[in-house]
């Protein structure tokens with residue numbers, strides 16, 4: 325295959341992966357969603373634009389897989405009163421760009437996320453740019469090493485967030 | 490509304506829900522509480538150099554906190570003396586002058602009007618000196634924490650803080666260099682409820698077992714190999730905090746509406762080298778006995794009435810901003826202990842995220858409750874009870890009262906103070 329069609333195939337595979345990731349969250353298949361992360365995978369939502377450091381400055385989410393698992397156990401608890409009735413959300417993924425593959429086949433990609441959530445009788449829209457670091461997995465699939473969501477209103481006044489973006 | 494009508498809404502441990510829902514009461518709180526007390530303005534480290542400024546609000550009044558050439562701090566009202574435009578639109582920065590975007594009136598860092606376009610259009614008697622930005626009458630600091638009062642007179646900051654100066658000491662003393670700085674970032678959240686819901690919750694050990702049940706149950710901190718205190722530790726601590734333990738933790742309440750609750754059974758896990766370095770630095774500054782005394786202070790949350798809360802041992806403060814009767818904003822600042830190893834700062838950041846990020850498993854529980862309480866009380870007004878722990882108070886060694894940790898003593902104390910302010914009596918001296 326030519327280089328061009330290689331790139332096109334990679335872009336298609338990444339797009340399919342990102343769409344599936346969003347759908348698993350929409351369907352509240354949180355355990356399946358978590359399984360998309362590499363063992364060292366991180367889900368990060370910075371608290372301000374351009375934040376470079378998640379360790380010395382606060383973040384909205386900065387979850388490793390252990391923390392994700394705790395979040396998910398809580399979402400499954402029968403008396404999670406912040407989720408009665410459960411949050412319902414639709415995530416739309418667009419503007420997907422696959423950047424040059426980095427070392428060892430690591431794929432860097434960008435996308436735009438629009439999530440509309442209905443919870444507690446109120447509808448909230450979240451909009452942000454997502455940066456992905458994906459590592460190759462079996463059968464042309466990927467695992468997430470980093471999903472970074474930069475909300476357009478990162479520094480805004482937030483209501484409680486019970487589910488990931 | 491008469492003072493008598495206000496007073497009738499707070500009857501010992503019985504409070505009428507109207508205090509949370511009536512816009513007229515909120516307007517009166519602005520005037521009689523928030524415009525009379527000392528409110529948190531900022532931390533000195535945020536505006537360290539002359540001309541450094543940040544924008545904030547005090548009791549609904551937009552202000553610019555500005556570091557002056559002489560090292561002092563002024564709080565200028567951010568409203569143009571010409572025709573009312575907001576003068577400074579930047580969140581923070583450094584400036585020698587503030588120029589109004591509307592017609593270019595220009596003010597010095599101390600608020601003086603120094604630039605007046607179309608000067609020729611004004612009569613000779615027009616006095617620029619009379620048109621400086623209004624300054625908030627009182628600004629004072631205690632160990633780096635800066636407060637302001639919109640009231641020209643009243644108790645000084647030291648008298649106002651009274652025994653709660655110890656909440657600031659509790660944070661600053663832990664810094665080996667004797668100072669903290671606001672470099673850990675900021676969380677912002679809001680809820681559709683009255684500010685008092687938040688202030689009560691900060692001193693409420695009766696709620697975690699229920700309100701945080703789902704989060705507590707999710708915690709399995711032992712599954713993790715890590716060195717920082719995180720969400721799971723807090724939740725597990727909540728779960729492990731049985732009634733005997735909560736009782737012992739205690740709650741102490743003071744004149745002026747202030748109070749604190751004892752600490753959760755949390756151990757800050759630290760890499761041994763970092764801990765050794767920290768202890769050595771702290772002892773080098775204070776000597777071993779004093780260092781041990783500093784570290785022995787065990788408080789979970791201390792509140793400076795009406796709208797400020799300290800989690801000093803974990804280097805965070807919460808600034809509550811009542812915006813409307815049914816809408817409250819909350820700003821959570823993370824501090825760094827100067828002179829402590831970087832692990833200590835990372836632990837503080839992790840903890841602030843765990844407890845106070847808008848996505849915190851714990852905070853989301855509380856925010857949900859506030860909104861639902863507000864709605865229910867608006868739709869079904871009536872009396873509320875704060876009766877738990879009545880008759881159990883003993884004297885606190887700092888001049889207040891102390892009750893078992895699950896007692897609603899701090900809330901009764903908040904409402905007693907509220908009633909004093911709202912009916913025009915200043916609270917008893919702290």
Ligand code: FES
Nearest residue numbers: 569571572589592
């Ligand atoms: S309103 Fe500020 S210069 Fe006119």
Ligand SMILES: [Fe+2]
Nearest residue numbers: 697700851855
């Ligand atoms: Fe809580």
